[in-house]
Amino acid sequence: MVNTPGRGGGLRELTRRAVQAEIASTAMELFLAHGFEETTVDQIAAQVGMSGRSVFRYFATKEDMVLGEMRAIGDDLAAALQRRPTSEEPWEALRRALDEPLAALHSDGGKALARATMLATTPALRAAQQQKHAQWHELLVPTLARRLRGPTSTRKLRAHAIVSAALSCLDVAVDEWTRSGGTKPLESLLDSAIQAVRS
Amino acid sequence: MVNTPGRGGGLRELTRRAVQAEIASTAMELFLAHGFEETTVDQIAAQVGMSGRSVFRYFATKEDMVLGEMRAIGDDLAAALQRRPTSEEPWEALRRALDEPLAALHSDGGKALARATMLATTPALRAAQQQKHAQWHELLVPTLARRLRGPTSTRKLRAHAIVSAALSCLDVAVDEWTRSGGTKPLESLLDSAIQAVRS
DNA sequence: CACTAATCTGACAGTCAGTGACAACTATAG
DNA sequence: CTATAGTTGTCACTGACTGTCAGATTAGTG
Numbered sequence: 001m002v003n004t005p006g007r008g009g010g011l012r013e014l015t016r017r018a019v020q021a022e023i024a025s026t027a028m029e030l031f032l033a034h035g036f037e038e039t040t041v042d043q044i045a046a047q048v049g050m051s052g053r054s055v056f057r058y059f060a061t062k063e064d065m066v067l068g069e070m071r072a073i074g075d076d077l078a079a080a081l082q083r084r085p086t087s088e089e090p091w092e093a094l095r096r097a098l099d100e101p102l103a104a105l106h107s108d109g110g111k112a113l114a115r116a117t118m119l120a121t122t123p124a125l126r127a128a129q130q131q132k133h134a135q136w137h138e139l140l141v142p143t144l145a146r147r148l149r150g151p152t153s154t155r156k157l158r159a160h161a162i163v164s165a166a167l168s169c170l171d172v173a174v175d176e177w178t179r180s181g182g183t184k185p186l187e188s189l190l191d192s193a194i195q196a197v198r199s
Numbered sequence: 200m201v202n203t204p205g206r207g208g209g210l211r212e213l214t215r216r217a218v219q220a221e222i223a224s225t226a227m228e229l230f231l232a233h234g235f236e237e238t239t240v241d242q243i244a245a246q247v248g249m250s251g252r253s254v255f256r257y258f259a260t261k262e263d264m265v266l267g268e269m270r271a272i273g274d275d276l277a278a279a280l281q282r283r284p285t286s287e288e289p290w291e292a293l294r295r296a297l298d299e300p301l302a303a304l305h306s307d308g309g310k311a312l313a314r315a316t317m318l319a320t321t322p323a324l325r326a327a328q329q330q331k332h333a334q335w336h337e338l339l340v341p342t343l344a345r346r347l348r349g350p351t352s353t354r355k356l357r358a359h360a361i362v363s364a365a366l367s368c369l370d371v372a373v374d375e376w377t378r379s380g381g382t383k384p385l386e387s388l389l390d391s392a393i394q395a396v397r398s
Numbered sequence: 399c400a401c402t403a404a405t406c407t408g409a410c411a412g413t414c415a416g417t418g419a420c421a422a423c424t425a426t427a428g
Numbered sequence: 429c430t431a432t433a434g435t436t437g438t439c440a441c442t443g444a445c446t447g448t449c450a451g452a453t454t455a456g457t458g
Contacts, residue, residue, distance in 0.1 A: 051408050127326035157375050157388060158395030164367035165396040172359045196357035197364040198397055250437050
């Protein structure tokens with residue numbers, strides 16, 4: 001029962017979410033202060049005031065304390081893609097759908113940059129992030145496939161390829177963004193990356 | 200001293216390589232028979248006839264017993280890219296450089312397919328494979344960057360994007376290849392993927 | 399308010415990957 | 429042959445993660 005069931009009311013779900021947010025928040029503090037690998041789950045549990053065992057009832061893995069929100073972002077991204085007019089070409093629709101999650105990064109202020117930097121320099125986190133991207137991938141492919149013409153036999157393959165390439169571009173752009181210390185505008189980095197790939 | 204030092208002679212290096220191959224071989228047998236996660240390192244060690252501690256002197260991680268060769272493949276790939284004539288466009292050069300590693304998959308016979316299937320269905324292995332691809336990425340970018348024209352300010356970014364997209368296409372193609380049970384030709388799957396991305 | 403059933407929690411014990419340290423052994427160089 | 433350096437087994441340890449169980453808490457019902 002670690003997974004968050006469908007967003008619903010109920011007082012129990014509400015407190016559960018609150019505890020989850022509290023754990024994630026204090027975990028991030030400790031991670032940013034002492035590093036991800038250097039921080040033990042027991043330290044987080046002690047800080048929150050619960051047993052280490054109970055922390056694992058809210059997060060399946062230590063990585064999820066950092067990346068837990070990414071599943072929701074993927075859902076939003078897929079919804080945004082579905083909302084794009086069918087007149088748009090695949091790449092254009094994907095690019096526009098990415099605007100929303102991208103804007104969220106900016107609104108986070110400096111916190112998103114610190115998070116992204118930690119994410120870029122911690123192998124375990126990068127690996128977990130790739131798995132989350134794989135989830136995004138699976139969500140986006142069926143929606144994108146509907147925009148594709150040409151032989152149906154390769155339609156799924158082509159959808160996979162485009163989605164995968166687009167997420168790669170996002171990764172590359174975010175990487176460069178963190179390397180620049182957040183100075184270069186993320187949107188234009190992404191545009192450059194996409195244009196290069198399609199050349 | 201887990202990393203394999205430069206390929207060189209010496210009786211010590213030779214026996215080291217032999218032991219390493221022996222461990223990898225028996226590990227693969229056990230993995231394919233009982234699954235990756237269900238097989239413990241101690242079981243592998245017992246089968247080979249050494250202590251569990253010693254196995255970790257040949258492989259840094261359990262995943263490396265499966266993916267250890269990928270570093271060498273990356274080196275070959277980078278060398279192949281460097282050998283491509285400068286007249287070829289970036290995508291074309293990358294595609295041709297991939298021919299060699301692709302052929303190696305075929306020559307392996309059914310073994311490569313079983314391996315790829317296990318790799319596709321084991322999250323821990325997929326994560327480790329992504330890290331290896333990141334290494335390939337770093338090897339390929341400087342070589343590819345030399346083929347790019349246009350503003351130098353974005354040259355590195357564009358190189359990263361193209362390499363990343365190409366490796367994504369490779370992933371997508373291999374995935375479809377394993378899903379088809381090895382029936383669909385890998386090369387044409389890769390071509391379809393690349394063409395879709397550049398559309 | 400009282401009751402029931404689901405849920406949450408701490409505590410304990412366990413598995414497994416991976417690391418550090420040390421002493422014994424073995425190959426190699428000089 | 430000897431000093432040196434690499435290899436190995438063993439012991440002990442950390443830390444993520446899991447199973448279980450008994451007791452506390454609480455949502456919803458009558």
